[in-house]
Amino acid sequence: MKVEQISVFLENKAGRLAEVTRVLGEAGINIRALSLADTTDFGILRLIVDQYDRAREVLKQKGFTVGKTEVVAVEVPDRPGGLALVLQALAAAGINVEYMYAFVQHSGKNAVIIFRFDNLEDAINLLQKQGIHIYTGEEVYRL
Amino acid sequence: MIRDAFYETMPREDLEALQLRRLQAVGERVYHLVPFYRRRMDELGVKPEHIRTLEDLQLLPFTTKQDIRDNYPYGMFAAPLDQIVRIHASSGTTGKPTPVAYTSRDLDTWSELMARTLAAAGAHRADIIHNAYGYGLFTGGLGFHYGAERLGATVIPVSGGQTRRQIMLLQDFGPTVLTCTPSFALYLAEVGQEMGVDFPHLKLRVGVFGAEPWTDGMRTEIENRLGLDALDIYGLSEIMGPGVSVECIEAKNGLHLFEDHFLPEIVDPATLSPLPPGEIGELVITTLTREAFPLLRYRTRDLTSLNKAPCQCGRTICRMSRLRGRSDDMLIIRGVNVFPSQIESVLMEIPGVAPHYQLIVSREGQLDNLEVQVEVDETTFSDEVKQLQALTQKIQKQIKDYLTVSVKVKLVEPRSIPRSEGKAQRVIDLRQQ
Numbered sequence: 114m115k116v117e118q119i120s121v122f123l124e125n126k127a128g129r130l131a132e133v134t135r136v137l138g139e140a141g142i143n144i145r146a147l148s149l150a151d152t153t154d155f156g157i158l159r160l161i162v163d164q165y166d167r168a169r170e171v172l173k174q175k176g177f178t179v180g181k182t183e184v185v186a187v188e189v190p191d192r193p194g195g196l197a198l199v200l201q202a203l204a205a206a207g208i209n210v211e212y213m214y215a216f217v218q219h220s221g222k223n224a225v226i227i228f229r230f231d232n233l234e235d236a237i238n239l240l241q242k243q244g245i246h247i248y249t250g251e252e253v254y255r256l
Numbered sequence: 257m258i259r260d261a262f263y264e265t266m267p268r269e270d271l272e273a274l275q276l277r278r279l280q281a282v283g284e285r286v287y288h289l290v291p292f293y294r295r296r297m298d299e300l301g302v303k304p305e306h307i308r309t310l311e312d313l314q315l316l317p318f319t320t321k322q323d324i325r326d327n328y329p330y331g332m333f334a335a336p337l338d339q340i341v342r343i344h345a346s347s348g349t350t351g352k353p354t355p356v357a358y359t360s361r362d363l364d365t366w367s368e369l370m371a372r373t374l375a376a377a378g379a380h381r382a383d384i385i386h387n388a389y390g391y392g393l394f395t396g397g398l399g400f401h402y403g404a405e406r407l408g409a410t411v412i413p414v415s416g417g418q419t420r421r422q423i424m425l426l427q428d429f430g431p432t433v434l435t436c437t438p439s440f441a442l443y444l445a446e447v448g449q450e451m452g453v454d455f456p457h458l459k460l461r462v463g464v465f466g467a468e469p470w471t472d473g474m475r476t477e478i479e480n481r482l483g484l485d486a487l488d489i490y491g492l493s494e495i496m497g498p499g500v501s502v503e504c505i506e507a508k509n510g511l512h513l514f515e516d517h518f519l520p521e522i523v524d525p526a527t528l529s530p531l532p533p534g535e536i537g538e539l540v541i542t543t544l545t546r547e548a549f550p551l552l553r554y555r556t557r558d559l560t561s562l563n564k565a566p567c568q569c570g571r572t573i574c575r576m577s578r579l580r581g582r583s584d585d586m587l588i589i590r591g592v593n594v595f596p597s598q599i600e601s602v603l604m605e606i607p608g609v610a611p612h613y614q615l616i617v618s619r620e621g622q623l624d625n626l627e628v629q630v631e632v633d634e635t636t637f638s639d640e641v642k643q644l645q646a647l648t649q650k651i652q653k654q655i656k657d658y659l660t661v662s663v664k665v666k667l668v669e670p671r672s673i674p675r676s677e678g679k680a681q682r683v684i685d686l687r688q689q
């Protein structure tokens with residue numbers, strides 16, 4: 114039920130993001146989803162890729178600081194109010210969303226949203242109880 | 257052990273009276289025998305008879321290493337060559353060495369002070385001293401050698417180099433005291449480990465390490481790996497050589513400075529005004545008994561503080577803290593003196609913060625800005641922005657608490673701070689460009 118996410122520390126310097134995508138591209142790694150959290154001094158790039166271990170290895174070789182986080186990939190109905198439904202369920206249970214971002218590709222008719230929770234297990238239990246579909250890591254990497 | 261209780265535990269009043277008498281004699285000596293000092297004192301309008309109290313020290317001129325270089329080779333000698341029995345020299349990082357001369361009485365004093373030093377480290381007649389300081393122009397080897405002989409101990413004059421051979425001697429001759437630089441002590445530990453030597457089971461009991469700055473972290477490592485008590489010693493060839501100050505084995509808390517022979521001051525390196533006891537500044541030393549090479553207010557460039565409180569060992573002579581860096585590295589940020597070593601020690605206390613940092617000083621209008629760049633490694637990195645911001649705020653707050661200076665902390669990617677073979681360039685000062 115959990116998806117492994119890579120995070121990369123980036124200085125706010127021109128070309129750093131491009132460098133990450135170039136390194137991954139040259140290693141034949143596909144980026145499935147991506148989000149960049151930006152501050153005035155630095156950025157944190159979050160990535161879901163098809164080859165997690167290999168991506169970590171090549172980025173570390175190039176001197177990047179690489180972190181690992183477990184996130185959840187949730188299928189959200191692609192219609193008005195679809196995301197609101199999921200967020201309301203989480204809020205009602207007091208589960209805090211640290212951040213979230215959308216998957217590049219759709220799965221059939223529906224959108225895939227990556228969620229980062231403080232309390233991963235509680236969140237997964239709640240979403241499953243609500244009948245909301247969660248992707249396994251394998252499914253996500255193949256999307 | 258206190259070798260000379262009369263001088264080392266003298267009531268401070270008596271000590272200061274002795275220092276004044278000796279200072280007056282030095283003033284006379286340099287004014288009449290060293291043209292350089294006569295010129296400097298005349299320029300300041302000060303005569304030897306103006307020295308009436310110890311505070312009058314401040315009337316006297318400072319001396320820098322450059323002054324000694326300008327009078328190369330023999331211009332600073334205060335004794336004729338027929339009375340000089342030895343010349344040592346400190347290595348100049350640029351160009352010519354700095355020569356230092358000794359009369360036979362100077363050598364006698366030095367031997368005595370080195371015997372006191374070794375006694376403070378707990379060494380005695382029955383000890384075997386493995387002396388791995390370099391013998392030669394450098395004062396380390398011969399300084400320890402004559403001190404050990406004066407003490408009546410057995411000295412093995414190994415000098416530097418031939419590490420494996422040294423380890424064989426440490427095993428076979430069974431020395432109880434090791435004297436060398438702290439980095440060589442660690443090197444001995446490493447090579448010995450490769451050779452399968454069990455250091456804690458050798459007879460080594462105590463080490464007296466100096467001639468380069470080292471930290472308490474290094475002390476713990478040396479003590480654990482070599483199985484001995486590691487003590488810090490301070491000295492510099494311009495002043496005499498090793499034996500200016502040493503830690504006592506009882507307290508290991510500050511280096512006792514032999515104040516009957518050296519008059520210390522701590523000054524602000526920027527303004528040269530004296531700082532109160534306890535504050536960190538540049539150590540300035542006036543030699544009180546040197547015949548061939550007396551120096552007035554010699555600027556050591558070493559940063560330390562002085563503590564005049566009595567020590568548990570019984571000595572009343574003051575203690576200097578372990579060296580905090582070099583005054584040449586000092587930055588003045590909005591009027592506050594900042595030493596890179598202080599920033600380093602703050603960073604070292606924050607878990608996970610890598611030891612690689614760089615200080616960037618710039619000026620915006622009339623305001624100095626200090627940016628501390630810290631590399632983010634995997635232990636400090638987080639995928640959450642707020643965690644990294646909390647880290648920068650924590651570092652900023654700790655630096656502010658410790659240095660009273662507001663800095664900007666910037667997290668940078670690993671290896672973005674240039675590494676060099678020798679010393680890392682810690683400071684980039686854009687104000688001078």
Ligand SMILES: [Zn+2]
Nearest residue numbers: 504507567569
């Ligand atoms: Zn003591």
